[in-house]
Amino acid sequence: MNPRVITVTLNPAIDETVELEHLIPGAVHRALGVRFDAGGKGINVAACLADWGVPTAVAGVLGRGNAELFEALFNAKHLQDHCLRVPGSTRTNIKLLADDRGDTTDINLPGLTLAPDTLDAVSATVQALFAPQPLLVLCGSLPRGLADNSWARLLTLAAAHGVRCVLDTSEAPLAAALALPAPQLPYAVKPNRHELETWAGRPLGERGALLDAACALQARGIARVVVSLGADGALFVDAARALLARPPHLSVGSSVGAGDAMVAGLCAALLEEADLETSARLATGFAAAKLSRPGAQLPAAAEVRRLAATTVIEAWR
Ligand SMILES: Nc1ncnc2c1ncn2[C@@H]1O[C@H](COP(=O)(O)OP(=O)(O)OP(=O)(O)O)[C@@H](O)[C@H]1O
């Protein structure tokens, strides 16, 4: 079956989540438990979309040395595997989950160093999946060896084929992508507050300042701008409206990949050509649903829909 969504992850990771009672810098900790999940932003997005029943392909790279955990996930979720195998092993990122804090401390490693021509190979693989037109989702950091404009190059390729893109990245690769001329910009972006502040070059603590930065991106030609704000919800902007979507009250198991689940929900809404409010509900429902469980997985669709329906939507003021 042709995939309706292709996600690209150029710097995947095995997430080693270590559960602690508390986290005290400099102290010796006895862990309560540990788990290993195949991750990386695009792979997490794909896993959530697969749980939602969307035929999805994964592209990008995987280190040949430890690809088994990823392959097991792809098989379990029926994800079409188009990841290029490269020499070496995919990085392991440490996620410290402290029971008394309710948040996660991330230690993300740099990852593999790729040969510069790796992007050409990934581009060719992705381009071969362009008919019929899928949604292309570009996520995460770039590994060493790839230029900061790597996502921008894939966006330019997609634009040349009329393929809509969703982008979730940070720092210089985000800046390079957002500097593209309007026709090559992604259809949607999902920075978190910190990523948007880095792009804007100023703090965005004030509601007005955050809205101005999101609207500036929208005015440049990005149809949907979503700024995720952790427990405070997310700002959703299109040409007509700006909405705050607040998740229902819930107990948080692991926040790792909540943003990726939100991107998956945004994609699911785009596939249905949903309006801004419906998109905000579904994206928040996906994120809230993921929070109850470790790894990138959604509960049954009925539970996601219940969370989407109980998401509080307000005009952003
Ligand atoms: N502690 C929380 N309580 C309730 N909802 C949360 C919480 N953390 C995240 N969310 C939901 O998940 C969405 C995405 O979270 P967040 O803003 O942390 O994304 P992110 O920074 O991209 O995360 P990551 O990089 O770990 O995927 C939020 O907009 C919100 O709807």
Ligand SMILES: O=P(O)(O)OC[C@@]1(O)O[C@H](CO)[C@@H](O)[C@@H]1O
């Ligand atoms: O280093 P990047 O690419 O910015 O982020 C990688 C990462 O933190 O993103 C996912 C959560 O969003 C995790 O699975 C993974 O470890």
